[in-house]
Each structure stands twice: as C-alpha cells, then as structure tokens.
Amino acid sequence: MMGLAWGVCCLLVVAAGARAGVVHPPAGHTFNTSDYLQQRRAILAQEQTDILGQDQVLSAEEEEANKILMAAKDAEMEDGFQTLDFLPSKNFMTVIQQMEESQVFKIIRQMPKGAALHLHDTALASASWVVQELTYWPHLYMCYDTDDHLFFRFFEKPDTSCAWELVSAVRSNYVDPSEFDAMLFSKLSLLTEDPNEKYPDINTVWSIFQGYFIAITDLVMYRPAWEAYLYHALGEFADDNVLYVEFRGTLPPLYELNGTRLTEEESVAVYRDTTQRFVNDNPDRFFGARFIYAPPRGVDNATVHEYVSLMKRLKKAFPDFVAGFDLVGQEDKGEPLIAFVDELLQLSEADIRVFYHAGETNWMGMETDDNIIDALLLNASRIGHGYALVKHPEAKALARERDVPMEVCPISNQVLKLVEDLRNHPAAGLVAEGFPIVVSPDDPGAWGASGLSYDMYEAFMAFGGAKADLRFLKQLAINSINYSSLDDVTEYDLMYKWVEKWNEFVAKAPTLLAEKHCQPHRRS
Ligand SMILES: *[C@@H]1O[C@H](CO)[C@@H](O)[C@H](O)[C@H]1NC(C)=O
Ligand SMILES: *[C@@H]1O[C@H](CO)[C@@H](O)[C@H](O)[C@H]1NC(C)=O
Ligand SMILES: *[C@@H]1O[C@H](CO)[C@@H](O)[C@H](O)[C@H]1NC(C)=O
Numbered sequence: 001m002m003g004l005a006w007g008v009c010c011l012l013v014v015a016a017g018a019r020a021g022v023v024h025p026p027a028g029h030t031f032n033t034s035d036y037l038q039q040r041r042a043i044l045a046q047e048q049t050d051i052l053g054q055d056q057v058l059s060a061e062e063e064e065a066n067k068i069l070m071a072a073k074d075a076e077m078e079d080g081f082q083t084l085d086f087l088p089s090k091n092f093m094t095v096i097q098q099m100e101e102s103q104v105f106k107i108i109r110q111m112p113k114g115a116a117l118h119l120h121d122t123a124l125a126s127a128s129w130v131v132q133e134l135t136y137w138p139h140l141y142m143c144y145d146t147d148d149h150l151f152f153r154f155f156e157k158p159d160t161s162c163a164w165e166l167v168s169a170v171r172s173n174y175v176d177p178s179e180f181d182a183m184l185f186s187k188l189s190l191l192t193e194d195p196n197e198k199y200p201d202i203n204t205v206w207s208i209f210q211g212y213f214i215a216i217t218d219l220v221m222y223r224p225a226w227e228a229y230l231y232h233a234l235g236e237f238a239d240d241n242v243l244y245v246e247f248r249g250t251l252p253p254l255y256e257l258n259g260t261r262l263t264e265e266e267s268v269a270v271y272r273d274t275t276q277r278f279v280n281d282n283p284d285r286f287f288g289a290r291f292i293y294a295p296p297r298g299v300d301n302a303t304v305h306e307y308v309s310l311m312k313r314l315k316k317a318f319p320d321f322v323a324g325f326d327l328v329g330q331e332d333k334g335e336p337l338i339a340f341v342d343e344l345l346q347l348s349e350a351d352i353r354v355f356y357h358a359g360e361t362n363w364m365g366m367e368t369d370d371n372i373i374d375a376l377l378l379n380a381s382r383i384g385h386g387y388a389l390v391k392h393p394e395a396k397a398l399a400r401e402r403d404v405p406m407e408v409c410p411i412s413n414q415v416l417k418l419v420e421d422l423r424n425h426p427a428a429g430l431v432a433e434g435f436p437i438v439v440s441p442d443d444p445g446a447w448g449a450s451g452l453s454y455d456m457y458e459a460f461m462a463f464g465g466a467k468a469d470l471r472f473l474k475q476l477a478i479n480s481i482n483y484s485s486l487d488d489v490t491e492y493d494l495m496y497k498w499v500e501k502w503n504e505f506v507a508k509a510p511t512l513l514a515e516k517h518c519q520p521h522r523r524s
C-alpha cells in the first residue's frame with residue numbers, strides 16, 4: 001500500500017485501483033459549481049459500475065424483470081428509510097414472517113439461484129420437519145446427560161449409557177402432544193422470539209448452538225433417518241430453486257438399529273447414494289451435491305494427522321463426490337490453522353482441494369484473525385465466511401489476484417453474533433467494489449431458514465444497498481456455479497441448466513407478483 005494523503009483524488013485512486021474513466025480535479029483548482037457537479041457525477045458513476053454484477057448486460061426481457069424487481073425493492077427501501085424499520089437491521093429470527101411477506105423475497109424465492117456452497121450436514125433441513133417426521137419414528141429414545149444436554153438415539157434395545165426413555169412414551173404422557181413437540185423443537189433449533197435476550201453474546205449462542213448439534217447428530221445419524229433427512233433437505237433446496245449444493249460434514253459414523261456402526265467410507269457411500277437417488281427422482285429441478293469433509297478444529301496434531309489420512313482415502317474412493325477438506329467449530333475457541341500447518345501442507349501435496357473456514361471473528365490481530373492468511377497460503381479454493389478479510393489488505397489483494405471468493409453467510413453471522421445490523425456487514429464493502437463472493441446459508445435448519453432465499457434477500461437488501469439490481473442477483477447465481485468445486489465439463493452442464501431456468505424465470509417475471517404459488521416452507 002502506498003502512503004497517500006487523503007484528498008478526494010487520492011481516495012479515488014486508492015479505492016479504484018487507479019482505474020481509467022474518472023476525471024480527477026487538477027491540483028489547487030477552485031471549483032465552480034458545474035465543475036463540482038461534474039466531479040460528483042463521475043465519482044457516483046464509477047461507484048455504480050463497481051458494484052458486484054454491474055458488468056452483466058441485461059437483455060430486453062431481463063430489463064423488464066429488473067423493473068418489476070426494482071419497483072418492489074424501491075418501495076421496501078423507501079418504506080424502511082421513512083420508518084427506519086428495516087428487516088436486515090433486525091435479528092433474522094424476529095423478522096422471518098415479515099420477510100416472507102416481502103415482495104422482493106417472493107421474487108427471490110422464484111429466482112433460480114444456482115448453488116449453495118457453504119452448508120453443514122446436520123443443519124440442512126427445517127427443524128419443524130425433523131420434529132414432525134423423524135421424532136415420530138419408532139425406536140427413538142431420548143435422554144438428558146448430567147449437563148442437561150438432550151440426546152436422541154435409535155435403538156432396538158437401549159443401552160445403559162444414559163437413562164433412555166422412549167420418545168413415543170414420553171409424548172403420550174402429555175395431554176397436549178404439541179407441547180412436547182414444541183419442547184423438542186426448542187432443542188432442535190435456535191429459533192426464539194427474543195434472541196437478543198436469550199443469546200446476549202457470542203459464547204452463549206455458540207454454547208447453545210453446540211447443544212443443538214449434540215441433540216440432532218445422533219438423531220439424524222441413524223442410517224435410515226439420515227437417508228430421509230438428506231433426501232428431504234435436498235428437496236428444500238430444490239423447492240427454493242437451488243440446483244446444486246456443497247455441504248460440509250464432520251462425518252460421525254452412521255449407525256444401524258442394532259448398534260452396528262458404518263465405517264466413514266460406508267457412511268459417505270450412503271451420502272452419495274442418497275444424493276444420487278434424489279437427483280434421479282428430480283432430474284428437472286436438481287443437479288447434484290458434493291461433500292466437503294470438515295472435522296472439528298479444536299484438536300491436536302495427531303488427530304489432524306488422522307483427518308488427513310482419512311481425507312486422502314475419501315478422495316481416492318469418491319473422487320466425484322468428495323470435494324475436499326475444511327476444519328470447523330467456533331473459530332476463536334479452536335486451534336488456528338497455523339497450529340496444524342505441517343499436516344495441512346500434506347493435503348496440498350496430495351492435490352486435495354481445501355475450503356477453510358477462516359476469519360469468522362471480530363478479534364482483529366489475535367491469532368484467529370490470521371487464519372485468513374493461512375487459508376490463502378494453503379491455497380483454499382474458497383474461504384468460509386472470510387468475515388475478517390477487509391481488515392487484511394494484503395490478504396484481500398491476494399484473494400483478488402488468485403480469484404478466491406468469500407463464502408458469505410449473512411444470517412449466520414448475525415445469529416451467531418458477529419454483527420447485528422447486516423448493513424454493517426463487511427461484505428457490503430466487498431459488494432461495493434465487486435469483490436468475488438458467494439452467498440450461502442451455513443446452517444439454515446438451525447435458525448428457521450430453509451434453502452438460500454432468506455440469505456439472498458438479506459444480501460440483496462443489506463449488502464447491495466438501494467442500487468444493486470437484478471444484475472447483482474444474476475452475478476451471485478453465476479458466481480455460485482463458477483466457484484463450485486465441479487470440474488469444468490460438469491460445471492458447464494450446471495451453468496447450462498441454470499441458464500435455461502433463468503430464462504424461464506425472466507420470461508414469467510411479469511406475472512410473478514400476481515401468482516401466489518410462491519409460499520415458502522412453513523415451520524411450526
Ligand atoms: C467553470 O470552470 C471551467 C474551467 O475549469 C470553465 O471551463 C467553465 O466555463 C466554468 N463554468 C462556469 C459556469 O463558470
Ligand atoms: C445390524 O443391522 C444391519 C442393518 O439392518 C445388518 O446389515 C447387520 O447385519 C446387523 N448386524 C448384526 C450384528 O446383527
Ligand atoms: C502441532 O505441532 C507443532 C510443531 O510441529 C506445534 O507448533 C503446534 O503447536 C502443534 N499443534 C497443536 C494444536 O498442538
């Protein structure tokens with residue numbers, strides 16, 4: 001970075017990377033009004049062309065769709081500006097219903113959104129479905145451990161590790177079973193009406209979030225339950241007009257009713273076969289899914305060594321289904337990437353792609369904050385969150401140069417307490433300068449979202465500001481395909497399929513707002 005003085009012209013030079021086209025005022029010149037207005041127009045025009053997606057050229061039909069979209073958006077922005085009541089500024093869990101009523105949201109629901117690239121296996125599907133479907137399956141037991149964590153498990157005959165009770169028996173003790181179901185729902189979701197009280201800080205919300213994973217993991221890792229869960233989850237994405245997903249998972253072994261545990265390879269085969277079955281059943285509306293092995297980061301070198309050797313085996317056994325590697329968990333509490341650098345370099349040597357969570361932190365300058373640099377040096381194909389990127393100009397320049405996108409998860413960052421008002425999310429700055437990002441839901445099932453539309457709405461309204469239009473949404477869809485882990489030929493097929501869907505969407509845009517068939521998935 002050059003040490004420039006902060007005059008208007010220098011601001012322009014720095015921000016724009018010395019692009020052509022902007023007229024700089026001559027030094028020492030005194031403006032008259034028309035000169036002044038000319039400068040002002042030039043700056044605004046340049047900024048407008050920098051916004052993500054602005055070099056997309058819209059067809060006449062797309063322009064029509066854009067008018068409809070922007071009429072809805074302008075009305076919502078204007079209303080927000082007048083009342084100072086704006087959905088992306090408020091905790092998602094308190095505005096879900098209002099969002100579902102938004103015209104902009106309804107259009108986004110209908111829009112082919114491409115791919116969702118940042119997701120986690122046990123938070124893919126709506127909690128309401130889990131409660132209404134899976135907890136009604138026979139042979140399901142529940143138990144509280146000494147820390148008051150709720151566990152579930154399917155058994156032929158319960159073991160003695162806990163005071164297991166049959167879920168159906170507990171439910172039948174309730175006069176009103178829906179009360180019991182509401183209790184289950186509260187353990188299988190973070191959804192609450194008063195998130196600001198219930199989750200005052202990042203540690204509280206992460207500890208409850210961990211409780212969520214404890215509750216849901218053994219429930220869905222029963223092999224038949226996992227098949228039903230994954231199949232249903234892919235359906236939620238397909239219903240939301242998402243064609244393709246890449247989901248991460250810690251790969252807890254699947255188990256059978258008699259207690260037999262599948263190996264990791266057998267478990268991944270179930271993931272792959274379930275995905276294939278869903279694609280075969282829905283060839284017109286779903287393209288596929290891939291898996292990123294993403295075990296917990298709060299471990300020692302020996303454990304990461306095990307991870308790496310399992311990763312190598314998986315890559316060999318499932319070259320088309322397993323996309324690569326990541327490490328997960330609350331970043332500030334886990335080990336930084338640098339603590340495992342010897343092991344992680346083995347992955348590069350084996351030519352295995354990595355997709356590290358990095359920079360999901362507000363702790364600038366602490367060791368977690370450097371993860372973003374390690375992720376880039378370890379040649380991550382994409383970076384999970386990258387929330388801290390804007391505080392690292394060198395890393396940011398490197399990401400730009402190597403075309404490494406940030407996987408931005410707006411609702412996740414808000415619910416998990418990195419930011420309150422999504423207009424203050426650093427991605428707003430990245431969008432303003434056209435930095436490569438993809439938008440993804442992270443753990444939609446954990447907080448009452450479903451599919452990608454809720455996050456796309458937040459991104460459109462909060463990151464894009466008043467000016468981002470259809471080109472922004474189109475670019476995000478294109479990015480989500482372009483930055484997938486698919487090989488070029490398969491990626492081209494996906495892009496082709498998306499373009500078909502996109503053209504259908506654009507053609508029917510004029511009737512979109514009149515139609516009522518775009519009701520989002522209902523939750524209890
Ligand atoms: C403003 O100044 C420019 C020179 O910088 C001159 O060409 C122009 O005529 C002036 N306009 C007015 C309205 O005085
Ligand atoms: C356990 O159940 C699975 C699936 O039903 C079956 O394949 C396996 O043979 C059983 N194992 C034992 C030890 O009964
Ligand atoms: C792993 O080993 C390296 C030395 O090779 C050490 O610096 C690092 O702290 C170790 N990581 C952990 C998590 O203990």
Ligand SMILES: *[C@@H]1O[C@H](CO)[C@@H](O)[C@H](O)[C@H]1NC(C)=O
Nearest residue numbers: 345347348349376377378379
């Ligand atoms: C990352 O990629 C660069 C450029 O392709 C290469 O020179 C470097 O060795 C790679 N580093 C790792 C850790 O894979």
Ligand SMILES: *[C@@H]1O[C@H](CO)[C@@H](O)[C@H](O)[C@H]1NC(C)=O
Nearest residue numbers: 402403478479481482483495
């Ligand atoms: C995909 O990304 C590459 C850069 O990685 C870019 O050159 C290309 O134009 C992009 N494709 C589309 C369709 O945007």
Ligand SMILES: [Zn+2]
Nearest residue numbers: 118357384442
């Ligand atoms: Zn994540």
